[in-house]
Amino acid sequence: MRTIRTVAELRTHLRSSRRAGRTVGLVPTMGALHDGHLALIAAAREAADEVVVSLFVNPTQFNDAGDLDAYPRTEADDAVAAADAGAHVLFAPPVAEVYPDGFASEVRVGGPLTERLEGAHRGAGHFHGVTTVVTKLLNMVGPDVAVFGAKDAQQVLVVRRLVRDLDVPVRIEVVPTVREPDGLARSSRNVRLRPEDRAVAVAIPRALDAASSLLADGERDAAAVRAAAERVLDDAGLRPEYVALADPATLAEREGALPVGPSLLAVAVPVGPVRLIDNVELVVAPSAAGADDPPSTGGLQAATAAG
Amino acid sequence: MRTIRTVAELRTHLRSSRRAGRTVGLVPTMGALHDGHLALIAAAREAADEVVVSLFVNPTQFNDAGDLDAYPRTEADDAVAAADAGAHVLFAPPVAEVYPDGFASEVRVGGPLTERLEGAHRGAGHFHGVTTVVTKLLNMVGPDVAVFGAKDAQQVLVVRRLVRDLDVPVRIEVVPTVREPDGLARSSRNVRLRPEDRAVAVAIPRALDAASSLLADGERDAAAVRAAAERVLDDAGLRPEYVALADPATLAEREGALPVGPSLLAVAVPVGPVRLIDNVELVVAPSAAGADDPPSTGGLQAATAAG
Known part of the structure; x- marks a missing residue:
């Protein structure tokens, strides 16, 4: 694997790959690579001949200078991990x-896609930084496919x-969230959790599980499903920034009975000095006309298995 | 020449061109093609194997709905002209x-590039529409080179x-402004000039000429050079939106003595129902230490010759 620092060198390298007929996959990261990133790299290897992992802690998407300063930077380890996972650049x-x-x-x-949830709490500038x-990166690399993680829904x-x-x-490809054995979503920020925070943080996947279970038991009321997740967080002493149960296409909050099809349950939760996010897709099956017909959940369990 | 209406069809067509090793040039236009556009197409043919002329009257860059409605639409004629000029698509x-x-x-x-001159008078939204x-278009076509006209400096x-x-x-390539025999810059909006407007509009290139001549005569004071242009417009009864003599990299207005190198003299002038813009580059030669050493002007004359 080669480490490249400039756009000019990157383009020279990729030009010869393209001439050789190789397709290119991009995995954009901010480094501090963990198993979640390695799953993205593995997916990119499946989808393309040559895999570029970008490592750039993008200052413009941090609304909080402290969070930017504290963001873990571990390039030497990242290079080893990316190479082991089969990245080429x-x-x-x-x-x-x-x-x-x-x-x-x-x-x-x-509009709503950047104003709701993370946009409402981190400011729309966060997403403008991301999209810029x-x-x-897409223009620098010109990939055939770019791979993102479902954790950042x-x-x-x-x-x-x-x-x-x-x-x-x-083409945009999305890889399911990879989780710790206890269900906590892998995140570069997890290394900043103190032991006592880490113990409490498990309440986040448990909150998503509680909502999934309630749905599986036949509950259809959006407020009740949301409340099930809120209760678990509250019991753990956590104060979420939001617990959203929303239309996964528009992020409009669900009200009343959940419609057939997927809904997105997404949370942002400060745990000690760290702000964590997580989400799960809750799916009401088309045939599920009533509470006696349990829906499938395309959520946490499935994602855990896939990770 | 093929006329194509969808991005999917365009990409299919260009994919086979690329496979055949052909480079692609893009000439973005809003139609109503005139000799200025044909010069862009000619430049694109020099620079690339295959030339795509886009014709799209982009609503988001019009600050004035009346201007959008009145913008000339002559696609059938445009198709003939583009084909004659050697466009492929x-x-x-x-x-x-x-x-x-x-x-x-x-x-x-x-910042200043979109806030000054046209941005100040049409609103920054005009340029956001243009850049979007x-x-x-660049993403749709993926050209090796795109060709723009110097009139829109x-x-x-x-x-x-x-x-x-x-x-x-x-790669961005810029083609000098093409002018009528009397100096008026070719513009799709010229067809909307009534005969009495057309007679008056010649004051615009004459104003730029007057400033160029004054500079050639040794004048270095920015205010004096600007005033020379303003006087010609005023004498013709025209009320310009702006007459700017500016740094061509930042558009910061020149004050005091003009520095060695190029300055941009740019004007926007309503003539009857039509708003016209024009510009010329005024160049103070490096050796010109004083008024006795006339500078070269890289401006209107040169551009007229090139057109």
């Missing part, structure tokens, strides 16, 4: 290569909208 | 193909910034 540009002097552009997805850097939605709206010629 | 998508339901994205260049549709500056900032893998 680690693209790790310095900030000045990505945002040179005079940089003045921004790519925005407007993703557009740049809203980000996936926003990136899909971006790619469709701006006619970016790339 | 006329890409003329309907609005719904470019902005489908749910479209929510915007590409912005922020140019990004889309600020647009060229903004597009160059966009391409650099977002790492769009395309």
Whole structure:
């Protein structure tokens, strides 16, 4: 695996790959690679001949300077992990290569997709930072496929909208969330959890599980399903920023009876010094007309198995 | 020449061109093709094997609904002209193909480049409309080179910034303004000039000429050079929106003595029902230490000759 720092060198390298007829997959990361990232790299290897892992802690998507400073930076370990996972290129540009002097552009997805959930709590600027850097990375690499993780469900939605709206010629692939044995979603921020935080954090996947179970038991009322998740967090002494049960296409909050099809249960929860997010898709099966006909859940269990 | 209406068909067509090793040039237009556009197409033919002329009257860059409605639409004639000029594809998508339901994205260049001159008078939204549709067209076509006209000097500056900032893998080429025999810059809007407007409109290139001549005579004071242009417009009874003499990289207004190198003299002038823009580059030669050493002007004369 080669580590590349500049766009010019990256393009020279990829030009010869393309001439050789090789397809290219991109896995955008902010480093601190964990099993979740390795699942993305594995998916990219399935989907393309050559895999570029980008490692860039993008300052413009951090609403909180403290969070940016505290974000783990472990490039030497990341290079070993990416190479072991079969990546061909680690693209790790310095900030000045990505945002040179005079940089003045921004790519925005407007409206509810960036205003709700993470947008409401981190500010819409968070997603403008994401869409700008993703557009740049897609233009730098020109991949056939780019792979994202389902843990960042809203980000996936926003990136899909971006790619469709701006006619970016790339296929977006989404890989299920990878979890610890106790269910906690893998995240680069987990390393910042103190032992006492780590013990409490398991309440997050348990909250999602509680909602899934209630749905599986036949409950259809959105407020009741949401409350099941809230109760678990509350019992653990956690104060979520949000517990949203929403339309997975528009992020509009569900009210009343859940419709047939998928709904997105998404949470953001501060645990000690760390803000964690997680989500699960809850699916009401088409045939499920009443409480006696348990729905399938395309959620946590399935995702855990896939991870 | 083929006329193509959808992105899918365009990509299929270009894929086979690329497989055959042909490079692609894009000439983005809003139709109503005139000699200025034909010069762009000729430049694209020089620069690439296959030339795509896009024809799309982009609603999002019109700040004035009346201007959008009145914008000339002459696709049948345009197709003949583009084919005669050697274009291979006329890409003329309907609005719904470019902005489908749910479209929510915007590409912005922020700061002085879009806030000054046209941005100040048409609103920054004008350029956001331009940069969004140019990004889309570049993504749809994936050209090796895209060709723009020098008449829209600020647009060229903004597009160059966009391409650099977002790492769009395309070369931008700029073609000098093509003029009528009396000097009026060719514009799709000229057809809307009534005969009495057309007679007056010649004051615009004469104003630029007057400033160029004054500079050639040794004048270095920015205010004096600007005033020379303003006087010609005023004498013709025209009320310009702006007469700017600016740094061509930042559009910051020149004050005091003009520095060595190029300055941009740009004007926007309503003539009857039509708003016209024009510009010329004024160059103070490096050796010109004083008024006795006349500078070269890289401006109107040179551009007229090239057109």
